[in-house]
Amino acid sequence: MKYFGLVDCNSFYCSCERVFRPEIRGRPVIVLSNNDGCAIAFTKEAKALGFGEMCEPFYKLKDRIKKHNVAVFSSNYTLYDNLSRRVMSILNGFTPCLEIYSVDEAFLELDGFDKYDLLEYGKKIRSDVLQFTGIPVGVGIAKTKVLSKIANKLSKKQHGVMVFKDDEEIDQILKSFPVKDIWGIGYASSTKLNMLGIKTAYDFKMYKDEQLIQKLLTKAGRQVQDELRGISCLPIEEAEDKKNTGNSRSFGSSVYTKSELREALADFCTNSAAKLRAQDSVCFSLTVFIQTNSFNDNAPQYYGTGSQNFISGTSDTLRLIKGSHQVLDNIFKSGYEYKKGGVLLNHIVPRTENQMDLFDEHSDDNEKLGQVVDLINKRYGAKTIQSAACGSNQAWRTIANFRSPKYTNAWKDILRIKLG
DNA sequence: TCTGGGGTCCTAGGACCC
């Protein structure tokens, strides 16, 4: 019998901050999004104080944060990525078949493991991850991915581990599990299901008219229904190369000029190209967008977007920057207050499948330049070397007033321990 | 010019996820 485990890190970003700051354990912690814009992660202590609404603007929370002595951090993605890798490497020791679903979640295939005590196995996973990384996790184990998600959610009340084995017990749980909280059922689908009188996961599981479900929720919704019934439709998916990638951000402060946007786009291209090279791929097309502040009702609004195709695939930062600037020339309109922009790379293929073009002047892309830049930045820290097009003025740079040190990847930030 | 049936490929946009 095959089982699926879902391991999910508790309040992951907050837990990462706590690993190197023992004094804030037990204290409420909140982590902010880019530009310290809004709150995106909360510990259970913070939730108990009434925080926890996803993406609530930081400025609205300031007074309450001060009142309750909440520890606040800007997001520190380098730290979170690093700790995520450590967690995943521990999990890899528990199964040969691991799917890293997100920075803080992974599915484990447990094929033939039911001859062991799955509850004990779950506890062992939990205690090992905590011991070796300092990150607390919850473990849910069931016969399908959708059910393991539900088990995981309930594990929070069960000392961190929940195993679904007994069918009657599962039905009891599904009867009090709202259909809108099922993995794969979002707002649109749950509204449709509610209109059919389906309120709980159990209602959905037992609903007989499968053709209607297929029609209303498409194939994806039908698979969720079967997964609730214990019929596995969603296999573990091995990591694959990204099919699209990109980089976009809200600006630290508003920008008005084309030259500032050129700098920001150069920065986005630099980040995106590094991602491409990291998976040894090239892209054939690039999309740029720029937009004004949609929250400001009083200012004129504009959203500009445009694309450019490349004759041969590329991961050359300089070529991408040049392309993004050409698109910008087409879409830029002066007189607007720009607040956000981004670059998306499409039609990505492995470098080995790149189609060269005899008449393309770029066919001799300097791959080695990119590789050397990546190596230098890896060894000496991000942005040690970059294109001058990224500029130095950078009013658009992200604001991060509460950023923790790079404990795991900058020599100057490594903790020192004094003995005696 | 009109008429039919069958097929592929591509793109935009919706829905969902963390």
Place this chain on the structure above:
DNA sequence: TCTGGGGTCCTAGGACCC
């Protein structure tokens, strides 16, 4: 004053072909 970023999958429909 201050409002996140990065993905995937699916479907409908247009363009094109025989």
